Amino acid sequence: MPSVCPPSRPGGRLVSLFAAVAALFCLNASVCYFDAPIKLSQATESVPGKTDVFDVSLTSSAASGGEDGRQTERMAAKSSPTGETVIMPIDESSTAGGEIQDEGIYANAGDLAALLTPNRMLVDLQRLLEQMRSLSMGIRHRRHAMGASPGCKDVDVTTDFVRWAFDILISGLQNRAGEATRLPSGIVQMRRRGLRCPAFVTWYQRDPEVFNGSEDGYELRGCIGTLSAIPPETIGQYAWTAAQEDSRFPPVELDEVSALKGTVTVLHSFETARNYLDWILGMHGLAAEFDVNGKHYSGVFLPQVLLQFETKENSVVQLIRKAEYFGPISKELLDSMQLTRFQGTHISLSFPEYKEEYGVIGQASRVQKDKLMEKEAESLP
Template sequence: METLAPADPAADQPAVEEPQVCLPEHCFYAFDTLFCELTNKKPLVPKFPDEKYALFVTWNTRSSRPGRAPRLRGCIGNFEPMPLHEGIAEYALISAFRDTRFRKIEERELETLECEVSLLTDFEDAASYLDWTIGVHGIYISFPHPASAGSSEAPSPLSSSTSVPSLNAYRRTYTATYLPQIAPEQGWDKIETVDSAIRKAGWNGRITEDVRRSIKLRRYQSRKCSVSWEEYVQWRVASGGKM
């Protein structure tokens, strides 16, 4: 007689969905902060819980051509957890006006924008610069000036070159981060991502294995949400705000 394995009591149970951490309301609030700053309208009071998170606010410009990916317009955040009401409002404006890669966002651009909020979670110290997973983890790297770390790339202190770094340059710590979606979007592998982060941090010398191994890498995950300008307008009007 055939023996049947006991039924798994969990097999017929519906999968439990993780609670949504990042909400459209977070993006609406970021949009509302920028809209009201540019138009002198009265901002709406946020109604979502004022929990503490490290966060990033990203502005993208949507392409007028169908199928084209949006272009980055500004992205700045903070790795220190802060109350969401304060943090989203603050970084909505910082990323719109103070990202030095771009000129300030202007009122005439609002209709072309989309907003993305990323709440950062699950911070962990990595065992090495390769100890993270593409598409899952964001990375935050820090490393000393390679000369101060004893790299073979260090110039001789007896060098007559006028480009010898100052003592303060040797004491510098370089830092940079990439959110989890960046590596997949760019098609980078781990080493390409780390090397790009090294350049982003400001190191212009040769990237050697010594430089990579000097990195302290902290990995993290991101819960994100994005909304378009049209979605924001619908939300503001439905919430009693004036356009």
């Protein structure tokens, strides 16, 4: 019985052709994938045995240490249990010319012989590599879309922001996602002023074995955010995604909520640092990007996280390690880093505090409080 794939040269060339064509189609599919809506940046903390995927990083106090305002017309969107939409800029330039126009892909069978030459296959391979480099640069360009509205530094971040986060999480877990949750007065004012600010929502879970009422008694349970300027009502989306879509943890269950503490951080004042020490410990957070041997690395620490590293030198070392680079740290590496410094305002609220101050969403006492808060918000200028 003859072989299904005879080892003849024409057959081998045909297989190679189909492989090249398949690769080009896969590339085209990849370009389309990255040009499609992309999930918001995941703010990651150091978790033993886990690796972090993207440029927004956060290390918790319980662990070993814890996206300029440019806006493009195209936006990526992701719906949430709150019925709101997560908005993220999509850079058109990153896919310009990305459509592959190769007459060879659409050739007739009678034209195949013209495509079987080594030179033509080499040209196809070179085009493939060039397209992949272009795609990589496009992805990297998106990472640079950092920034905030000038007024973000004046936002009054209160515990009402975290109350909102608890409301969204509990409503979603109780399958009441269609139910409206009251916006914090701070979010209402941000909308009136047209502010777009980057933000993070972090969930910590109380460890019953070591909990003593201090920060040390909480462990990271999920954190997702963005360094890009986003509409204020979008911030609430992170309350759900941080609890349900942080790939390092299983989704938060309803019976875990009573042991949670939430933190909301609003960022502002993004500036390019002149060098790796051009920032103030206790004031700035850092976003770093650098390349080593052709590989790109990036990582971020929020302002409150850098405090635990005690010195700026140690903070930069930890940031480099957080970016998943574990090689030697030379003066050349430090000088080549693209470092962005920023500031932020954060506020935390535990579930017991949420319950006592606001009441749990859906309860009778809470409904009355919401009505009073709505009247107060209406009276604001």
